[in-house]
Amino acid sequence: MVTIRDVAKESGFSSTTVSIVLNNAPLARYIPPATKNKIEHAAHKLGYRPNQFARSLRSKRSHTVGVMVFDMTDPYCTLVLRGIENTLYQASYLPILTDVHNERSRFERYLELLLDRRIEGLIVLANWLFLDINLLGDLEKSRIPTAMIGCELKTDSISSVIVDNELGGYLALEHLYSLGHRKIAFIRGPRALIDSSPRWRGIRRCARHYELELDPRLVVDLPESRDPLSSFEAGQKLTEELIRLKHSFTALLAFDDMSAFGAIRALNHAGIRVPEHCSVIGFDDVATSALYTPSLTTVRQPMEAMGESAVKIVINGINAVLEKRNGVGASHHKVAPELVARESTRKLV
Amino acid sequence: MVTIRDVAKESGFSSTTVSIVLNNAPLARYIPPATKNKIEHAAHKLGYRPNQFARSLRSKRSHTVGVMVFDMTDPYCTLVLRGIENTLYQASYLPILTDVHNERSRFERYLELLLDRRIEGLIVLANWLFLDINLLGDLEKSRIPTAMIGCELKTDSISSVIVDNELGGYLALEHLYSLGHRKIAFIRGPRALIDSSPRWRGIRRCARHYELELDPRLVVDLPESRDPLSSFEAGQKLTEELIRLKHSFTALLAFDDMSAFGAIRALNHAGIRVPEHCSVIGFDDVATSALYTPSLTTVRQPMEAMGESAVKIVINGINAVLEKRNGVGASHHKVAPELVARESTRKLV
DNA sequence: TCCCGAAGTTCGATTTAAATG
DNA sequence: GCATTTAAATCGAACTTCGGG
Numbered sequence: 187m188v189t190i191r192d193v194a195k196e197s198g199f200s201s202t203t204v205s206i207v208l209n210n211a212p213l214a215r216y217i218p219p220a221t222k223n224k225i226e227h228a229a230h231k232l233g234y235r236p237n238q239f240a241r242s243l244r245s246k247r248s249h250t251v252g253v254m255v256f257d258m259t260d261p262y263c264t265l266v267l268r269g270i271e272n273t274l275y276q277a278s279y280l281p282i283l284t285d286v287h288n289e290r291s292r293f294e295r296y297l298e299l300l301l302d303r304r305i306e307g308l309i310v311l312a313n314w315l316f317l318d319i320n321l322l323g324d325l326e327k328s329r330i331p332t333a334m335i336g337c338e339l340k341t342d343s344i345s346s347v348i349v350d351n352e353l354g355g356y357l358a359l360e361h362l363y364s365l366g367h368r369k370i371a372f373i374r375g376p377r378a379l380i381d382s383s384p385r386w387r388g389i390r391r392c393a394r395h396y397e398l399e400l401d402p403r404l405v406v407d408l409p410e411s412r413d414p415l416s417s418f419e420a421g422q423k424l425t426e427e428l429i430r431l432k433h434s435f436t437a438l439l440a441f442d443d444m445s446a447f448g449a450i451r452a453l454n455h456a457g458i459r460v461p462e463h464c465s466v467i468g469f470d471d472v473a474t475s476a477l478y479t480p481s482l483t484t485v486r487q488p489m490e491a492m493g494e495s496a497v498k499i500v501i502n503g504i505n506a507v508l509e510k511r512n513g514v515g516a517s518h519h520k521v522a523p524e525l526v527a528r529e530s531t532r533k534l535v
Numbered sequence: 536m537v538t539i540r541d542v543a544k545e546s547g548f549s550s551t552t553v554s555i556v557l558n559n560a561p562l563a564r565y566i567p568p569a570t571k572n573k574i575e576h577a578a579h580k581l582g583y584r585p586n587q588f589a590r591s592l593r594s595k596r597s598h599t600v601g602v603m604v605f606d607m608t609d610p611y612c613t614l615v616l617r618g619i620e621n622t623l624y625q626a627s628y629l630p631i632l633t634d635v636h637n638e639r640s641r642f643e644r645y646l647e648l649l650l651d652r653r654i655e656g657l658i659v660l661a662n663w664l665f666l667d668i669n670l671l672g673d674l675e676k677s678r679i680p681t682a683m684i685g686c687e688l689k690t691d692s693i694s695s696v697i698v699d700n701e702l703g704g705y706l707a708l709e710h711l712y713s714l715g716h717r718k719i720a721f722i723r724g725p726r727a728l729i730d731s732s733p734r735w736r737g738i739r740r741c742a743r744h745y746e747l748e749l750d751p752r753l754v755v756d757l758p759e760s761r762d763p764l765s766s767f768e769a770g771q772k773l774t775e776e777l778i779r780l781k782h783s784f785t786a787l788l789a790f791d792d793m794s795a796f797g798a799i800r801a802l803n804h805a806g807i808r809v810p811e812h813c814s815v816i817g818f819d820d821v822a823t824s825a826l827y828t829p830s831l832t833t834v835r836q837p838m839e840a841m842g843e844s845a846v847k848i849v850i851n852g853i854n855a856v857l858e859k860r861n862g863v864g865a866s867h868h869k870v871a872p873e874l875v876a877r878e879s880t881r882k883l884v
Numbered sequence: 885t886c887c888c889g890a891a892g893t894t895c896g897a898t899t900t901a902a903a904t905g
Numbered sequence: 906g907c908a909t910t911t912a913a914a915t916c917g918a919a920c921t922t923c924g925g926g
Contacts, residue, residue, distance in 0.1 A: 189896055190896065191896080199911085200910065200911045200912080201896090201898095201911090202898085202910075202911055202912080203910060203911075205897065205898060205899085206899095209897095209898080211898085213899095213909095216907085216909060217908090217909070217910085218909075221909085221910090235650070235651055236651075236897065237592070237653075237895085238651050238652055238897095239588050239591040239653065239895080239896075239897090240588075240592050240895070240897040240898085240916085241898080242588040243588040243589055243592055243896085243897080243898095243915095243918095244896090244897060244899080244915075244916050245897090246916080248588075250631075253632075258613060258617050258620065259614065261610075264607060264608055264610075265608065267607060267632075267634075268607050268634065271632065271633070271634045275641075280631050280633070281632055282629050282630065282632075283602075283616075283620065283630055283631075283632040284629070285616075285617065285620045285621075296624075300629075301584070302585075304588065415826075418826050448826075450828050451826075451828045451830075454828050454829075473608065473610065473764070474610075474823045477793070477797075477800075477823070479796070479800045479803050479827070481800075538917055538918085539919090540918095548889075549890045550890090550917090550918080550919095551890060551892095551919085551920085552889060552890075553918095554919055555889095558919080560919085562888095564887095565887050565888060566887090566888070567887090570888085570889090585917080585918065586916085586917050588916080588917075588918095589895085589916070589918040589919085590918055590919080591895095591918095592894095592895050592896065592897090592917080592918080592919095593895050593918060593919050594895090
């Protein structure tokens with residue numbers, strides 16, 4: 187491996203000068219162009235690449251950000267990760283990706299490993315998380331700029347980026363209502379999931395606004411499960427149940443896209459066509475939704491933008507630390523979702 | 536930050552001894568338990584964590600593996616990444632994730648960044664790659680144990696893990712044939728895609744074996760595109776085309792799951808029910824396939840196992856480098872796919 | 885020779901202080 | 906003081922060598 191000393195020898199200057207020139211340090215303005223040229227030429231000729239370990243050791247910087255995902259297989263992750271990656275790339279940071287598999291032990295181990303690597307920031311993708319309050323404690327004492335995506339927080343040491351779940355719930359119901367649906371079934375999220383209650387609140391607010399009465403016999407809850415894909419099966423089972431009970435409905439509002447897919451499957455098996463006989467709406471707009479048959483009407487979370495937003499918050503935090511203005515507290519972004527009307531819903535005739 | 540010298544001071548021993556004890560180095564066997572206890576106690580009391588920069592600088596090891604994905608949004612990636620992550624975790628390596636977005640410039644930039652970080656191994660997820668031969672040159676001269684997933688290679692400096700595409704094609708057609716289908720439409724992969732021709736070869740071999748005649752009017756090709764999701768739209772368009780031409784078929788064999796989804800959408804819009812009027816089979820078994828309505832019969836690539844396999848190859852390579860037995864050439868794994876029969880295909884009546 | 889511990893060097897870059905003309 | 910350059914200290918851990926019992 188070629189070191190700065192090799193470049194020094196090759197160019198005939200000291201390693202100090204080489205360092206100053208190649209980093210374009212403040213002192214470089216005193217160095218005559220001729221010298222700079224020789225040094226740059228020598229560096230290029232030898233194919234010199236500075237050793238990041240040595241550099242980091244001195245500068246105490248790693249230019250690395252940790253990314254913790256609670257479950258990679260959740261289709262929700264993909265686009266968020268893309269947003270994170272792309273924004274980090276532009277800022278010349280590299281991500282270390284860790285997948286916690288929804289296990290506490292794994293979370294702790296990874297957090298330790300990341301801290302050992304002196305990550306400068308941390309982004310936690312806490313979708314489908316059954317919030318364990320201790321987790322936050324671990325995170326807080328790490329003293330590293332941290333942003334959590336998909337999980338509302340009141341802390342002011344950890345930033346958060348979430349979708350406005352209440353607005354999303356409102357939009358979903360409003361869409362069905364505007365299509366003429368009055369008898370609507372609901373699959374709510376698991377009690378313990380943090381997204382569940384604001385979405386339901388939005389739904390009720392919308393119902394009140396339009397003076398629509400919600401039939402409690404048409405409301406079912408997803409069970410708790412560590413596996414995000416499980417909401418597909420649960421959605422299917424719950425819908426079968428709803429069908430069996432024969433309290434008729436012309437539309438179904440599912441907690442998320444996965445449970446909506448499950449519902450469509452169940453309806454289909456029962457000979458109920460979507461959207462001809464029953465409209466279905468989901469939440470999230472995962473990649474599959476546009477590809478489904480029928481394509482799924484849903485409430486889109488701007489996932490890529492959320493990833494981008496989290497990175498920007500974290501990089502701000504990093505810069506604040508560097509400039510020793512420790513004033514910037516945590517910021518909490520709540521982004522607006524957007525209704526995407528597709529084939530799975532239609533006007534009631 | 537607490538350093539090894541702080542621990543030395545606290546425990547009353549020199550930093551040398553502390554280092555030996557905490558790393559359980561060979562010399563540690565001479566050190567009396569009492570000393571070890573004191574040192575460990577002091578380290579724990581101070582919350583000492585060795586500085587990885589300093590450590591890496593000395594040892595020249597990073598315990599880091601680079602992972603390059605050509606397009607994160609390809610649903611094919613998810614499970615492979617899970618396999619990679621999990622296997623690295625068990626071996627105490629951390630992954631740096633980079634997404635090349637199918638752009639050459641991004642590939643080069645990322646490769647440089649990863650090399651600067653002294654990654655010890657590299658895993659390239661080259662699905663949906665329109666193989667640019669120069670790419671390999673860059674990779675080869677990096678001199679780092681590298682495994683490429685999803686791209687057949689003859690090089691013996693870069694390992695590869697691929698699915699047996701020919702076998703997969705064979706299995707797909709055999710499945711349709713065994714269900715009684717004789718008039719079968721085919722959506723082939725893009726010419727430039729490396730997977731396309733072996734899959735088609737397998738299909739033809741199967742046809743020969745069963746003396747099935749393939750109707751060239753029922754064979755269409757996906758266009759080339761950088762975007763893996765585009766094969767959905769293309770699949771839909773091509774299927775619409777096939778329908779319009781009115782050369783009837785009772786089954787359709789798609790190049791991959793995405794194009795199969797597109798085909799199902801087109802068939803559905805034309806009033807052709809799947810599987811009642813037409814069977815459809817895909818390739819890959821992405822997560823969505825099991826959730827689709829109807830659930831998709833497909834040829835499964837063991838993606839998680841492929842990720843695991845790539846990591847094991849790379850770690851083997853790393854160990855070989857460490858032990859200076861540079862004997863291990865590249866290894867090329869070809870794993871068998873597996874037919875997964877679901878709802879989208881059924882017996883011809 | 886075995887056991888125990890420490891002083892000093894090394895990894896490769898950055899930075900401070902200082903030395904030249 | 907100014908422009909130009911550099912010797913030496915530093916970051917934190919690990920390893921080599923050495924001395925004394």
